Amino acid sequence: SQELEQSPQSLIVQEGKNLTINCTSSKTLYGLYWYKQKYGEGLIFLMMLQKGGEEKSHEKITAKLDEKKQQSSLHITASQPSHAGIYLCGADNASNTGKLIFGQGTTLQVKP
Amino acid sequence: EAGVAQSPRYKIIEKRQSVAFWCNPISGHATLYWYQQILGQGPKLLIQFQNNGVVDDSQLPKDRFSAERLKGVDSTLKIQPAKLEDSAVYLCASSLDSPLYEQYFGPGTRLTVT
Numbered sequence: 001s002q003e004l005e006q007s008p009q010s011l012i013v014q015e016g017k018n019l020t021i022n023c024t025s026s027k028t029l030y031g032l033y034w035y036k037q038k039y040g041e042g043l044i045f046l047m048m049l050q051k052g053g054e055e056k057s058h059e060k061i062t063a064k065l066d067e068k069k070q071q072s073s074l075h076i077t078a079s080q081p082s083h084a085g086i087y088l089c090g091a092d093n094a095s096n097t098g099k100l101i102f103g104q105g106t107t108l109q110v111k112p
Numbered sequence: 113e114a115g116v117a118q119s120p121r122y123k124i125i126e127k128r129q130s131v132a133f134w135c136n137p138i139s140g141h142a143t144l145y146w147y148q149q150i151l152g153q154g155p156k157l158l159i160q161f162q163n164n165g166v167v168d169d170s171q172l173p174k175d176r177f178s179a180e181r182l183k184g185v186d187s188t189l190k191i192q193p194a195k196l197e198d199s200a201v202y203l204c205a206s207s208l209d210s211p212l213y214e215q216y217f218g219p220g221t222r223l224t225v226t
Contacts, residue, residue, distance in 0.1 A: 004154075033214065042116070042203055042217035043155070088154050098143060098207065099168055100215065102154025 004089055006103035013079050014111050021074045021106045023089035029069045031092040033100065038085045046074075046087075076108075084110045114138065116218035118204050124224045130192040133221045137185070137206030143167075144181055145215060146189050147203040155203055161187065162209075194225045 003026045013019050023032070031050050035043040047056045049065035049072060056063050060077045076083055086107050090100040117136040125131050137144050142163050147155035158177065160167040163184035172179065176195070181187040191198055201222050205215040 035217075040220075040222070042219045043205075045214045045216065048214055090154070097168075098145075098215070099157055099160060100145075100155075101157070104152070104154050 004103035135204030141206035
């Protein structure tokens with residue numbers, strides 16, 4: 001079965017610094033989703049990537065899917081305390097079924 | 113537009129007791145999902161509904177878990193009897209008809225089994 005591995009598991013950065021979170025799949029990704037979760041709350045949708053080489057940006061967050069569609073990265077530029085939380089990558093475990101499997105999450109702390 | 117609603121937000125029960133969670137998806141969303149998220153892990157899909165039919169329940173422990181989505185709108189997830197390892201956050205999500213659309217999540221129900 002497909003597995004998603006996120007790295008690092010946790011990250012502490014100084015406000016204003018850039019950071020990258022990686023998500024690696026054991027199989028080809030048919031759809032890759034990035035979500036953010038604050039403790040005790042539900043998941044907030046950030047971005048969805050489907051095509052090899054695709055890149056999307058929203059405000060200071062950029063997500064990329066590699067050409068082979070087995071790895072994605074999430075990059076935050078000039079981090080702010082509001083970026084703190086748990087970042088989760090999720091992937092369709094078959095061809096566009098909507099059945100998502102998730103990585104274990106990356107916990108981000110941003111120090112003011 | 114109202115988001116996915118879930119209740120209760122918190123529940124504490126003793127093992128072997130029963131519990132039920134309720135979810136109201138975003139209006140017009142045909143697909144509804146229930147996930148279990150154990151502390152420190154990513155969510156795990158339990159069951160997927162398309163309207164009022166089950167699409168996938170392969171990871172639902174059917175000896176103790178049950179779910180229904182009558183009339184293709186609201187859904188309930190029940191655990192009977194609960195075990196200590198069922199302590200987790202139960203998340204409900206919904207999406208438009210096509211699986212290509214993103215899933216919107218509710219705030220979750222935090223269950224503690226003592």
